[in-house]
Amino acid sequence: MATALHAPPVVAIVGRPNVGKSTLFNRLVGKRLALVDDTPGVTRDRREGDAKLGDLTFTLVDTAGLEDADASSLEGRMRAQTERAIDEADVCLFIIDARAGITPTDAEFANLMRRHGDKTVLVANKVEGRKGMDGLYETYELGLGEPVAISAEHGEGMADLFQALDEHFTRLAEDAASAPQAAPVLAEPEWDADDEDAPDIIEAAPRTHPLQVAIVGRPNAGKSTLVNRLLGDDRLLTGPEAGITRDTISVDWVFQDRPFKLFDTAGMRRKAKVQEKLEKLSVADALHAIQFAECVVILMDAEHPFEKQDLQIADLVAREGRALVFGLNKWDVVKNKGSFLKECEEELARLLPQVRGAPLVPLSGLTGKGTEALMQAVLKMDDVWNRRISTAALNRWLTAALQQHPPPAVAGRRLKLRYMTQAKARPPTFAVFCSRPDALPGSYTRYLVNGLRDTFDLPGVPLRVLMRKGSNPYEAKAKKRKIN
Structure with a gap:
């Protein structure tokens, strides 16, 4: 049995196109993470996942099919990414399609794998x-x-694959030097929002897990180029062709001592234009990334910002309740930058009032200008997204809001808003208990949302105000304190 390693070993799956690399990847990670189709060349970027086989745990890397192509072509750039994955891996699974037999391409790339013979496992x-x-x-x-x-x-032969990997992992464990363990990050105690001594705005405790940021947008907006610039490395496949990225690729990164997990997604076109099965799978993968992200960066081409698809993506992100940052990419080619930025900010406020105050950051993924400002905006939006407001502060504000603009009378009866509390953060969600919640018009709810956003500095994140019918549960506590 293999000795435990301090860090999970990295296993790369390589081979020519359409031999079943992504199918094996999905089986070992236990999820349908990689796109699978009968069409050769579905996978283009390196995709990583946490895999398990028996009691072996490791990082698995799915790669593009090895093809002999010119280095400047898309296929040539895909091959360069795969060769880099081979160099960085601890073990390589070289996959052959046994039903097709050995092809000339297999034989050619077997020569490449023989140079890494000490870490290659041949898999039929x-x-x-x-x-x-x-x-x-x-x-x-x-x-x-x-x-x-x-x-x-069909999952056959996994025991033999386990044995082959176990032998390699045992050797790696024996050769690895013991690494010092990082000190655990201790979270500061959080205030109870119902505590009378709590501050009005309760900041979130320091996070102990990576901040998950999805970068989405239309095709050819420069999403992969931006991620490569942030990483300082050509980790993702890029080029002038639109729609290069198919899988959603996650990469770990550290910015200002804070861990991040960045998700590069496929470009999302209007639904009517998405006809091919592969593109549908890619868009579904991107939508999945939005659902599980904490902050979403919508990257727009500065030459064509706020097109209908950009607005639809932003509306989807808001409905999912995620923190939102807009990036104006390719800013280096824009003329009259000052006036154009002001126009874009006015458009954002007019077209997307549900995320009023969301930051709009001009940047260039190609040159790197503005990328630090983008990440500062992401950190700020994450703080707002996690923010809690004390119950006492909310009810003081609610009293003032009701005095300034009382709720309307419906059917001759005045609506009564009794009290308010924050139900949860991520995104900030508030519960208002009132006499007849179904009768309260939507315009008054919007008045409350805008007031909350302005008073408690909650820009750019979707706010949810839920109307509930019921008595004040804090009334008994108040009476008890008076008795004591």
């Missing part, structure tokens, strides 16, 4: 059936040792 996939077993014996010609026969689709 699709061995189910007689044809697969016939192709299995051909793999010995590659000179990479005994193949591991599996069927990634």
Whole structure:
């Protein structure tokens, strides 16, 4: 049994297109993270996931299919990404399609893998059936040792794959030097929002997990270029072609001593234009990233900002309740920057009142200008998104708001708003207890939302005000304090 490693080993899955790399990736990570289709060349970027096989845990990397192509072409850039994954991996699973037998492309890339023979495991996939077993014996010609026969689709041969990985992990564990353990981050105690001594605005405790930021937008807005610039590394595949990114790729990063997990997503076009199955899968993957992000950066082309699709994406993010930051990319090609930025800010306030105050940051992913300001805006929005307001402060504000603009009378009866409390953060959600919640018009709810946003400095995040019918549960506590 392998000795435990201080950091999970990295295992890269490589091979020519359409041999089942992504199918094996999904099986080992236990989720359908990578897009899978019969079309060759679905995977383009390196995609990482936490994998488990038996009692082995490791970081698994799905790669683009190895193809012999010009270095400047899209296929050539994909191959460069795969070769880099091979260099950085601790173990490489070289996948062969046993039913197809050894192709000239397999033989060519076997020469590449022999240079990494000490960390290469030859895997013959699709061995189910007689044809697969016939192709299995051909793999010995590659000179990479005994193949591991599996069927990634049906889960066959996983015990043999476990044995092969276990041998490599044991060697890695024996060679690895013990690394010092980082001191745990201790969270500061949080105030109880109902405590009378609590400050009006209760800041969130320091986070102990990475801040998850999804970067979304229309195709060719420069999302992958921006992520590469933030990382200071050509981690993601980029180029002049629109729609290069298909999978949602997550990468870990540290900014100002704070851990981040950045999600680069596929470009999202209008629904009517999305016809192909692969694009539908890519868009679904991007929508999934929005649902699980904490902050979403909507990256727009500064030459064509606030198109209908940008607004639809922003509305979706607001409905999902995520913190929101707008990035105006390709700012280096804009003329009359000052007046144009003012126009864009006015457009943002007019077109998206539900996220009034969301930051709009001009930047250039190509040159790096404005990227630090973008991340500062992300940190600020995360603080607002996690903010809590004490119950005492909310009810003082509610009393003043009711005096300034009382709720209307419906059917000759005045509506009574009794008290208010914050139900939760992420996003800030408030419960207002009143006499007839169904009768309160939406315009009055918007009045409360705008007042909360202005009074307690809550720009750019969706605010939710829920009307509830009921008595004041704090009334008994107040009476008890008076008795005592």
